[in-house]
Amino acid sequence: MNKFIFVIFFIAFNAWSAPRIPLVFQLSSSITQNVLDYKITNVSFFPDSIFLKYDKETKKFMSANLSLNVETNIPADEGADNFTYSLSLIENKSICINASEEVVESVPPNLMFNNELLELNVPITSLAFESEIDGFLSDKNEVTLLFEELDKSITSCSGDISVEVGVDI
DSSP states (O other), X not given: OHHXXXXXXXHHHHHHTSOOOOOOOOOOOOOOHHHHTOOEEEEEEESSSOOOOEETTTTEEOOEEEEEEEEEXXXXXXXXXXXXXXXXXXXXXXXXXXXXXXXXXXXXOEEEETTEEEXXXXXXXXXXXXXXXXXXXXXXXXXXXXXXXXXXXXXEEEEEEEEEEEEOO
């Protein structure tokens, strides 16, 4: 029994004390000019403007669903697996007016992009192009606007949402 334990210890010790041999692996890549010319050609929300309904029971605007459409000049035959894109929320603001016609600070809506919270200036990367339009890669995703409770003195609100979309290289 003592010999068996010694043999296992000896093998384990030799494996841990083996010298490390570095491996040098050279990697190179080239990006052709036509790939650099690929870009997002159109980004749009549908609908591009909405009028929100107010729910008196919850004291907030009802959630709203928008479609975010992304179009490119990347030929679909180049392969959707070869290209991804990033999405960033760059502006999300709202202002409200109260019964005294004063501007009141308000919390802008939360934006859910495919069930993921879009945060200001925090990109969502490596999004796949899931479809094509006229032979070019495109994508369509749902964005849901979720609102906080409003003060009862507010009579109207308006706001702006801006996103930035770019092809990942």
